[in-house]
Amino acid sequence: MGDNPFRNLPAVNDILDSDSGLELLQEHPRKMVVDGVRLVLDGLRQEIRKGQTPIEEVSIELVSQRVNTHLQRLRAPLIRPVINATGIVLHTNLGRAPMAPAAAEAAGRASGGYLNLELDLETGKRSSRQYPIKTWIQRLTGAEAATVVNNNAAATIIALRAICHGKEVILSRGQLIEIGGSFRIPEIMSVSGAILKEIGTTNITRIRDYEQAITDNTGALLQIHTSNFRVRGFTKSASLEELVALGKKHNIPVIDDAGSGAFVDFNQFGLEGEPVIGKSLEAGVDLVLFSGDKLLGGPQAGILAGKKQWIDKIEKDPLMRAFRLDKMTLAALEATLQFYCDEAIALENIPILRMLRLTTEELRERALNFAKAVEDFEELASTELIDTVAYVGGGSLPDQALPTVVVAIQPKHNGVESLAKRLRLGTPAVMARIQNDALLFDLRTVFPEQEAFLLQALRNALKNTNC
Numbered sequence: 252m253g254d255n256p257f258r259n260l261p262a263v264n265d266i267l268d269s270d271s272g273l274e275l276l277q278e279h280p281r282k283m284v285v286d287g288v289r290l291v292l293d294g295l296r297q298e299i300r301k302g303q304t305p306i307e308e309v310s311i312e313l314v315s316q317r318v319n320t321h322l323q324r325l326r327a328p329l330i331r332p333v334i335n336a337t338g339i340v341l342h343t344n345l346g347r348a349p350m351a352p353a354a355a356e357a358a359g360r361a362s363g364g365y366l367n368l369e370l371d372l373e374t375g376k377r378s379s380r381q382y383p384i385k386t387w388i389q390r391l392t393g394a395e396a397a398t399v400v401n402n403n404a405a406a407t408i409i410a411l412r413a414i415c416h417g418k419e420v421i422l423s424r425g426q427l428i429e430i431g432g433s434f435r436i437p438e439i440m441s442v443s444g445a446i447l448k449e450i451g452t453t454n455i456t457r458i459r460d461y462e463q464a465i466t467d468n469t470g471a472l473l474q475i476h477t478s479n480f481r482v483r484g485f486t487k488s489a490s491l492e493e494l495v496a497l498g499k500k501h502n503i504p505v506i507d508d509a510g511s512g513a514f515v516d517f518n519q520f521g522l523e524g525e526p527v528i529g530k531s532l533e534a535g536v537d538l539v540l541f542s543g544d545k546l547l548g549g550p551q552a553g554i555l556a557g558k559k560q561w562i563d564k565i566e567k568d569p570l571m572r573a574f575r576l577d578k579m580t581l582a583a584l585e586a587t588l589q590f591y592c593d594e595a596i597a598l599e600n601i602p603i604l605r606m607l608r609l610t611t612e613e614l615r616e617r618a619l620n621f622a623k624a625v626e627d628f629e630e631l632a633s634t635e636l637i638d639t640v641a642y643v644g645g646g647s648l649p650d651q652a653l654p655t656v657v658v659a660i661q662p663k664h665n666g667v668e669s670l671a672k673r674l675r676l677g678t679p680a681v682m683a684r685i686q687n688d689a690l691l692f693d694l695r696t697v698f699p700e701q702e703a704f705l706l707q708a709l710r711n712a713l714k715n716t717n718c
């Protein structure tokens with residue numbers, strides 16, 4: 252026994268019976284505490300063996316403290332709020348569009364109690380869960396009919412499957428896209444059972460290319476908005492109006508995958524190239540598809556609007572059940588759509604629409620205040636304001652650089668990568684942009700009420716260098 256280096260390590264039971272052990276047991280489930288104590292003791296044995304921790308330093312309190320830290324980490328939620336200081340309004344990794352408080356509250360109310368999800372309160376009979384969204388979309392866009400599924404990827408699959416199964420779908424090679432996350436049109440086409448008929452070239456596709464490709468087995472003319480890239484220079488594509496006229500002539504439906512779901516005209520803010528959903532329907536397409544959580548500013552959803560004959564067909568498809576939305580999302584989407592009764596109300600209340608309209612003057616003022624607040628942080632080597640640009644992100648407006656003003660900081664010690672990591676791991680977590688060995692804070696995507704927390708998070712991250 253004399254040469255057992257671990258003989259002074261406290262026993263599991265002694266730890267559990269100690270004051271600090273009892274505190275642990277009040278905080279955490281017994282089994283987790285016991286497992287945690289064993290894990291920490293194992294770790295300590297290794298540290299002692301390697302000479303990293305002298306055995307004299309090991310006390311019951313030290314073990315309990317480590318167990319507590321370990322269990323707090325283990326039990327913390329893995330999904331956490333993040334302050335988005337990147338300036339990227341639709342940051343896919345940060346959940347795309349943040350919803351309006353009213354939409355988030357509607358989701359909360361819908362999830363915490365019962366609701367008329369599939370009940371007609373008037374008749375007391377069963378109704379469809381898509382009905383409220385259908386009603387709002389019809390009112391807002393003038394569409395004859397509408398329905399909704401989990402996201403626009405699902406909307407594309409179900410539309411192609413219900414309308415074009417076994418038939419050819421004509422698509423320009425210039426629109427043969429990948430959206431990201433393995434959403435590639437040729438694969439979506441084969442999953443849906445439709446047959447892709449590519450026409451034209453990457454840069455030029457004319458309306459006569461469509462006409463020449465039409466056969467008895469053509470199921471649809473498909474237009475896909477090139478959301479995340481642009482082809483520039485010597486280019487030509489058919490307009491929606493031309494496609495609609497051609498579709499009418501041959502009695503073939505025209506499907507428009509519009510992508511972002513803009514309900515207001517972004518040209519008025521100097522953001523060009525986003526199709527407005529209402530205009531697509533006015534042009535006479537049979538079906539337009541779009542996301543709920545891009546420029547619409549709501550929850551993740553895929554909305555299909557257009558002619559009743561096609562919506563009916565889609566709703567009868569067995570995938571409708573697999574792709575259907577849950578009650579929280581439906582409630583949040585309805586609350587978002589309600590704002591669009593009036594464009595001014597939408598612009599005021601939908602967070603991303605407010606963020607996109609912030610001027611460089613407003614951003615400069617906020618950046619200046621932020622820079623002043625960090626001026627006396629002695630761990631910073633430099634702080635400066637930089638005029639630069641940010642992108643909207645999330646597969647929208649790919650070539651529209653938004654002018655912005657950022658606060659660029661450089662820490663004295665440990666480098667920006669390390670600081671960025673400490674900010675990500677802090678509470679609240681913060682995401683900033685790294686550029687030219689500086690950390691950039693773009694306040695466009697930081698809610699004004701988050702600024703104080705952002706400052707505190709930065710202060711903590713600069714102080715806490717041991718992670």
Ligand SMILES: *Cc1c(COP(=O)(O)O)cnc(C)c1O
Pocket residue numbers: 402403404405407430434475476477478479508509510511541542543552553645646
């Ligand atoms: C984003 C996008 C999709 C995919 O939409 P999700 O809602 O993310 O599934 C499909 N088509 C286009 C043109 C898009 O921009």
